[in-house]
Amino acid sequence: MISSIANSVFQRAIDDYHVYDAIDHPMxxxxxxDGIEHLFYLKCWIDTMQWHMEDVVRNPEIDPAEALNWKRRIDSSNQYRTDTVEYIDSYYLAKFADVEALADAKVNTESPAWALDRLSILALKIYHMEQETLRSDAAPDHIASCQQKLNILLEQRNDLSQSIDELLTDIAVGIKYMKVYKQMKMYNDPSMNPVLYANKK
Known part of the structure; x- marks a missing residue:
């Protein structure tokens, strides 16, 4: 099942990142x-970098100019993340190109890649919540609270994994069909963000 592969690759990317735990360490x-695992690893590495960028920018002691630089890096990373998700959808569009959808086939609320995007983020939540349960400097009630949250996240991963596998199976047999919309983000496009194109006048 693809979710098992994805979860394994996501965990490897997270573990590999935390060997150095440095945002700018090369991937x-x-x-x-040419394999889907390559895209899964890239996707989760981007998510992991961005997770730590978000931590840095929330430091209450951060210099405003430095915070702005981090915000711009986060915007750039988010665009890269979106592009990678769309590459994953392109992989599945090609994979299922010859599948003939049934007459009553339905489209899903999200594409396979955007569901896998949520699974990657969930892997990060699980990793970092587990780290909170292992802290020796935290109070027992904090540890207990984080353990309860971790249990819920693990259950959520099981449910989401099953849903992704079922979606891909349904697409493969024509019960559902893929319909992908590009995200068309506007804030990074100097021709669409009014603040950016106003500055050109």
Whole structure:
């Protein structure tokens, strides 16, 4: 099942990142470029970097100029993340190109790649929540609260994994069909963000 592969790759990306735990440490993708695992690893690495960027920018002691630089990096990272999700959808569009949808086939509320995007973020939540349960400097009630949250996140991952596998199976047999909309983000486009194009006048 694809969710099992994805969860394994996501965990490897998170573990690999935390060997150095440095936002600017170069990624070394261990998977072949022509495989879906390569995209899964890239996707989760981007998410992991961005997670830590979000931590940095929330430091109440941060210099405003430095915070602005981090915000711009987060915007750039988010665009890269979106592009990678769309590459994953392109993979599945090609994979299912020859599947003939049934007459009563339905479209899902989100594409396979955007569901996998949520699974990648969930892997990060699970990793960091588990770290909170292992803290020796935290109060027992904090540990207990985080353990309860971790249990819920683990259950959520099981449910989401099952849903993703069912969606891909339904698409493969024509019960559902893929319909992908590009995100068309406007804030990074100097021709669409009014603040950016107003400055050109």
């Amino acid at each position: 070394e993708n261990p998977y072949a470029q």
